Amino acid sequence: MVRNGQMHEIVRDGPNMKSTDRHILAARMGRIDSSEIRRVFQLAGKLENPINLSIGQPHFPTPAPIIQAMEKALRENRTAYTETQGILPLRERLSRKFHDQNGFTAHPEDILVSSGVSCLIQLLLLATIEPGDHVLLTDPCFLIYRSMLNFLGARITTIPEQFSLKDVEGLDGDLKLIIFCSPSNPSGHVMSAAQIRWLADLADQTGAVLVADEIYELFDYDGAFTSAGSIYPRTMTLMGFSKSYSMTGLRLAAATGPKDLITAMTTLQQYTVVCAPAPVQWAGIPALDLNMSSEVAAYRKNRNYVLERLRGRLNVGEPRGAFYVFPEIPGEDRAFVERAIMEKELLVVPGSVFTKKKNHIRVSYATDPDTLERGMDALLDLL
Amino acid sequence: MVRNGQMHEIVRDGPNMKSTDRHILAARMGRIDSSEIRRVFQLAGKLENPINLSIGQPHFPTPAPIIQAMEKALRENRTAYTETQGILPLRERLSRKFHDQNGFTAHPEDILVSSGVSCLIQLLLLATIEPGDHVLLTDPCFLIYRSMLNFLGARITTIPEQFSLKDVEGLDGDLKLIIFCSPSNPSGHVMSAAQIRWLADLADQTGAVLVADEIYELFDYDGAFTSAGSIYPRTMTLMGFSKSYSMTGLRLAAATGPKDLITAMTTLQQYTVVCAPAPVQWAGIPALDLNMSSEVAAYRKNRNYVLERLRGRLNVGEPRGAFYVFPEIPGEDRAFVERAIMEKELLVVPGSVFTKKKNHIRVSYATDPDTLERGMDALLDLL
Numbered sequence: 001m002v003r004n005g006q007m008h009e010i011v012r013d014g015p016n017m018k019s020t021d022r023h024i025l026a027a028r029m030g031r032i033d034s035s036e037i038r039r040v041f042q043l044a045g046k047l048e049n050p051i052n053l054s055i056g057q058p059h060f061p062t063p064a065p066i067i068q069a070m071e072k073a074l075r076e077n078r079t080a081y082t083e084t085q086g087i088l089p090l091r092e093r094l095s096r097k098f099h100d101q102n103g104f105t106a107h108p109e110d111i112l113v114s115s116g117v118s119c120l121i122q123l124l125l126l127a128t129i130e131p132g133d134h135v136l137l138t139d140p141c142f143l144i145y146r147s148m149l150n151f152l153g154a155r156i157t158t159i160p161e162q163f164s165l166k167d168v169e170g171l172d173g174d175l176k177l178i179i180f181c182s183p184s185n186p187s188g189h190v191m192s193a194a195q196i197r198w199l200a201d202l203a204d205q206t207g208a209v210l211v212a213d214e215i216y217e218l219f220d221y222d223g224a225f226t227s228a229g230s231i232y233p234r235t236m237t238l239m240g241f242s243k244s245y246s247m248t249g250l251r252l253a254a255a256t257g258p259k260d261l262i263t264a265m266t267t268l269q270q271y272t273v274v275c276a277p278a279p280v281q282w283a284g285i286p287a288l289d290l291n292m293s294s295e296v297a298a299y300r301k302n303r304n305y306v307l308e309r310l311r312g313r314l315n316v317g318e319p320r321g322a323f324y325v326f327p328e329i330p331g332e333d334r335a336f337v338e339r340a341i342m343e344k345e346l347l348v349v350p351g352s353v354f355t356k357k358k359n360h361i362r363v364s365y366a367t368d369p370d371t372l373e374r375g376m377d378a379l380l381d382l383l
Numbered sequence: 384m385v386r387n388g389q390m391h392e393i394v395r396d397g398p399n400m401k402s403t404d405r406h407i408l409a410a411r412m413g414r415i416d417s418s419e420i421r422r423v424f425q426l427a428g429k430l431e432n433p434i435n436l437s438i439g440q441p442h443f444p445t446p447a448p449i450i451q452a453m454e455k456a457l458r459e460n461r462t463a464y465t466e467t468q469g470i471l472p473l474r475e476r477l478s479r480k481f482h483d484q485n486g487f488t489a490h491p492e493d494i495l496v497s498s499g500v501s502c503l504i505q506l507l508l509l510a511t512i513e514p515g516d517h518v519l520l521t522d523p524c525f526l527i528y529r530s531m532l533n534f535l536g537a538r539i540t541t542i543p544e545q546f547s548l549k550d551v552e553g554l555d556g557d558l559k560l561i562i563f564c565s566p567s568n569p570s571g572h573v574m575s576a577a578q579i580r581w582l583a584d585l586a587d588q589t590g591a592v593l594v595a596d597e598i599y600e601l602f603d604y605d606g607a608f609t610s611a612g613s614i615y616p617r618t619m620t621l622m623g624f625s626k627s628y629s630m631t632g633l634r635l636a637a638a639t640g641p642k643d644l645i646t647a648m649t650t651l652q653q654y655t656v657v658c659a660p661a662p663v664q665w666a667g668i669p670a671l672d673l674n675m676s677s678e679v680a681a682y683r684k685n686r687n688y689v690l691e692r693l694r695g696r697l698n699v700g701e702p703r704g705a706f707y708v709f710p711e712i713p714g715e716d717r718a719f720v721e722r723a724i725m726e727k728e729l730l731v732v733p734g735s736v737f738t739k740k741k742n743h744i745r746v747s748y749a750t751d752p753d754t755l756e757r758g759m760d761a762l763l764d765l766l
Contacts, residue, residue, distance in 0.1 A: 024511055024559060024590070024591075024592055024641075024644060025510055025511060025643070025644070025647050026509070026510060026511050026512060026513045026516075027513060028509075028513075029510055029647050029650075029651075032650060032651070032654060033650075034650050034653055034654075056464075057463055057464060061460045061462075062460060062462040067457045067458070067460075067462075070453075070457055070662075071454050071457060074450045074453055074454060075450070077444045077445060077450075078632070079444075079445040079450075079629070079630050079631070079632050079633050080440055080629075080631050080632045081439075081440060081631045081632050082632055115498055115634065115656065115660075116656070116657055118654065118655055118656070118657050119655060119656060119657075122654070122655040122656075126409070126411075127408055127409060127412055128407055128408060128409050129409060130409045130410060130411075133409075144654050147654050148654055148655070151654070176407060207407070208407075209407055246462070246463075247462050248462070248463050248464045249461070249462050249463045249464050249465055249658065249660065249661030249662075250462050250660055250661065250662070251498065251634075251657070251658075251659075251660050258407075260408070261407060261408070264408050264412050267412075267415060267416075267417050268412075268415070270417055271415060271417075271501065271505070271527050271530050271531055271534070272501055272502060272505040272531070273498065273499070273501070273502060273505075273634075273656070274499055274501050274502075274634070275632065275634070276634075277498075277632065277633055277634050277660045277663065278632030278633065279453075279632075279633070280660065
């Protein structure tokens with residue numbers, strides 16, 4: 001029996017594994033697929049010493065005060081469940097951060113601490129999306145939005161990230177969520193205040209919630225970043241510690257937004273993620289006091305260097321934040337990425353992971369200047 | 384507009400919060416509810432110094448070697464994303480644990496490390512359950528099974544945890560999952576080898592996957608525990624570090640089972656939880672070498688003490704593991720729990736969180752002997 005077109009089948013072996021034709025996976029599993037990325041990583045895994053511009057995390061170490069705060073929390077035996085919503089001192093510190101740095105008010109009781117922005121997106125989508133629900137994304141976008149929305153059966157409309165008022169005015173009135181990431185993974189695009197206002201108006205007209213993934217907020221090289229919550233109160237703001245403080249493997253993030261949606265996500269967290277790792281929550285408090293300007297300045301320099309090297313060769317738009325560029329390349333992205341790996345031991349990510357277009361690559365410049373220079377040499381050689 | 388009978392509504396306030404009657408939460412959010420537990424905790428929160436027998440975690444501190452291993456991992460800057468499936472050295476050590484302690488073979492490539500057993504249950508159910516799918520639970524059972532199954536629209540059948548072959552033979556042939564927890568939260572019941580065989584036969588007949596939540600495996604006071612994977616290869620075994628090593632807030636667990644189901648859960652983890660906290664994964668390796676027999680002996684003593692105090696007063700069945708008893712009480716559970724809080728400052732959990740019956744309470748004996756004695760005094764006074 002093939003169940004709803006499901007392609008997977010549980011492997012059955014061993015003495016009690018009677019073969020049946022019963023399929024166990026939900027049909028929705030057929031709608032997420034990581035084979036594309038896996039194929040690239042399998043190819044890349046064969047390389048001895050690749051030039052790695054595929055990385056989605058800072059190359060600098062986690063700042064010492066964060067490590068020390070975790071060690072202190074461990075010494076104090078802060079290893080038990082915390083309250084589902086996150087420890088109050090962290091939510092209080094986040095409340096101050098949203099006020100001081102993001103320019104909006106978020107009370108501690110309206111903040112949910114979770115185990116990474118991906119976890120928050122999952123909680124948000126599980127709490128809201130029913131099959132057929134309509135969601136607006138900007139294109140290109142972080143692959144998890146599209147994957148999890150497909151998984152849950154949402155209907156997706158995209159507008160280019162460089163959208164104008166005209167692009168938004170043409171949209172219909174039946175939207176549940178409007179999701180964007182600024183500064184953007186994968187393009188480095190920073191959403192202008194005007195663009196956010198247009199999306200906010202659309203949210204107002206349609207009853208949709210505006211979801212602003214601001215995990216790259218610190219990597220804002222031209223002072224162009226506006227936090228959506230400062231423009232529009234009905235924003236679900238997602239903030240993360242992973243990129244800002246190079247703690248991707250420590251799993252800490254927070255959301256704030258419409259009260260009942262935060263309540264629903266908290267209820268759901270209680271039944272799934274339970275809580276963010278306790279000692280990491282404690283370390284999140286001093287993290288928010290850190291001055292990361294020298295790390296950001298280094299990546300600004302990297303961004304400028306990449307723009308300079310690619311000028312006149314590849315079109316990268318205006319990457320003003322995060323630590324990626326997303327150039328259009330001649331030919332098909334997967335073939336290009338395979339050639340980069342085979343001919344130059346250069347790792348970049350095929351753009352079709354982030355957009356339906358097949359002629360872009362994502363280049364990360366979250367690395368040291370030497371690696372970046374070798375990467376740019378290799379990339380330009382390939383053209 | 385009321386959307387699929389949805390009761391919740393996003394609170395709208397602030398200047399741009401035009402009131403619309405559009406509801407944003409998915410209908411499924413109406414099918415999980417934490418109000419019952421919240422109400423108890425709200426009552427309990429008013430107490431200065433309660434006798435707390437409601438706790439679902441050991442009272443002893445996380446063993447020092449685990450803390451030290453985390454500190455070492457932090458010093459070595461192991462703070463970045465790990466591979467989605469979990470670090471190989473931990474999966475190798477888990478493979479050895481499953482062989483040596485659980486009596487079955489699990490290759491490292493068939494093990495998924497995640498951020499707690501609740502996370503694994505979520506991944507498992509998201510990967511498998513479609514609305515209307517039929518799942519068998521034993522009763523009473525851990526509240527998350529029922530909550531998340533309801534959330535995803537499963538059809539649930541229950542059999543008593545003390546089921547006989549007859550109870551299983553009467554079941555129909557259309558099952559997707561059979562889920563049980565042994566030793567059991569909330570009752571301490573340890574599933575006999577015969578019971579596991581009957582469930583395995585049922586799984587074989589129906590094509591269902593047998594899911595064994597063995598998070599309390601170490602708390603096996605009478606040597607009665609059998610790991611389901613040693614009897615039936617098509618078992619999805621869920622193991623956790625939280626209870627065994629008192630690290631509930633560190634978020635570490637692992638699953639092993641049918642290959643394609645582990646693959647599906649890993650794919651889904653990549654889009655949701657991403658990975659378990661990196662330094663905690665490293666600490667999981669030495670944790671599995673620890674000898675916890677003195678902690679287990681202390682809880683065995685507590686179990687014996689509770690049985691002795693309750694003998695002839697309350698029926699608790701045969702609690703042979705975990706750290707709970709689940710006595711039948713006179714009258715309605717919620718009223719009893721409220722009375723316990725108000726009259727005796729005693730915290731226990733109403734049984735209706737774990738079963739449809741309304742006349743049980745869960746009493747945790749994961750505490751020091753003095754607190755336990757005061758708790759038993761209070762409980763017996765209430766009868």
